[in-house]
Amino acid sequence: MKNEIIFRLSRPYKISTTAAVSKVVLPAANGDITILPDRAPTLILLKGGLLQVLDKDNKPQERYFIKSGVADVARNRCAVSAEKVVPFDKIDVARAAEKRDAAIHQDDKDFYQMIVEKLTLLAR
Secondary structure (H helix, E strand, O other), X not given: OOOOEEEEEEEOOEEEEEEEEOEEEEEEOOEEEEEOOXXXXXXXXXXXXXXXXXXXXXXXXXXXXXXXXXXXXXXXXXXXXEEEEEEHHHOOHHHHHHHHHHOOXXXXXXXXXXXXXXXXXXXX
16 A cells, blocks of 8 residues: 555545545646645645546546545545535536536536536547
8 A cells, every 4th residue: 555545535425435546636726736645734625627546657547527625635645525526437528518508506507517628628
């Protein structure tokens, strides 16, 4: 387990995933931040964006769209609590656009619009 961190992603009332990983890239409020083993303890405010779990070669192993939250990093653990979690492989541009158009609240519309934009950029 050396050179790994314990990563946990949760949303209110549900843990989405827990795993030993090499790196995690978080969509922090001031820009993306990479969490590595032995990082100093930090509390990070997250914005809506793409959270990525990377292997030692920087290849994405898991990806999630999150809607704001916080990350607590300490003692080789990274615990992320997000308002909403959408697995990257469970949504596409058409589905995100459909959810955006059906959303009642503006922050939900903005969240799904961000997913549409990110997926469109990644498809290029």
